Amino acid sequence: MGTSAMILGNDRRILVIEYLQKREGKADLRELVEYIAEKEGNTERKHRKSIYVSLMQTHIPKMQREGVISYEHGTIKLIKVPLNVNLYMEVVSKNDISWSTFYIGTSLIFIAAGIFLNDPPLMIAAIIYTLIAFIHHQKVRRVF
Numbered sequence: 001m002g003t004s005a006m007i008l009g010n011d012r013r014i015l016v017i018e019y020l021q022k023r024e025g026k027a028d029l030r031e032l033v034e035y036i037a038e039k040e041g042n043t044e045r046k047h048r049k050s051i052y053v054s055l056m057q058t059h060i061p062k063m064q065r066e067g068v069i070s071y072e073h074g075t076i077k078l079i080k081v082p083l084n085v086n087l088y089m090e091v092v093s094k095n096d097i098s099w100s101t102f103y104i105g106t107s108l109i110f111i112a113a114g115i116f117l118n119d120p121p122l123m124i125a126a127i128i129y130t131l132i133a134f135i136h137h138q139k140v141r142r143v144f
Helices: 003-008 011-022 029-040 045-065 099-116 120-143
Strands: 026-028 069-072 075-078
Touching (some): 011 045, 026 029, 029 045, 029 075, 099 120
Antiparallel strands (some): 026 075
16 A cells, blocks of 8 residues: 555544644644544543554554654654645635535525526525535545
8 A cells, every 4th residue: 555545544644644734744642632533523531542542553653654754752743745645635724715615605606596596407406516515514524
């Protein structure tokens, strides 16, 4: 398995890369655990401990072997971002909107147009598109 596939094969490894990129390539393990817990929607102590154990026993060693990160004394440093990984991560600036949010907004405009024009096929297509965009938005928000 290539480095990119190894990273993309697990949400937590993607979150490690994402967090390190936000922190200019360096982060404390405790901060990373908190970040992942928040992204996964469960910040309870038991869940944070589970994240810590999976990072220490699985994810950090794999990412070190692949030359993606280094880990020393509770500090993780990003060494390199594998090719194509950023293509699969939706990186959105603080004052920007995600593509999924844009698609939801656009489809809501088409629903309004369908109602205004009294065009049932347009309304149905726009509603389906809105649902798909919303599902994608939820998935992106949960993972990234």
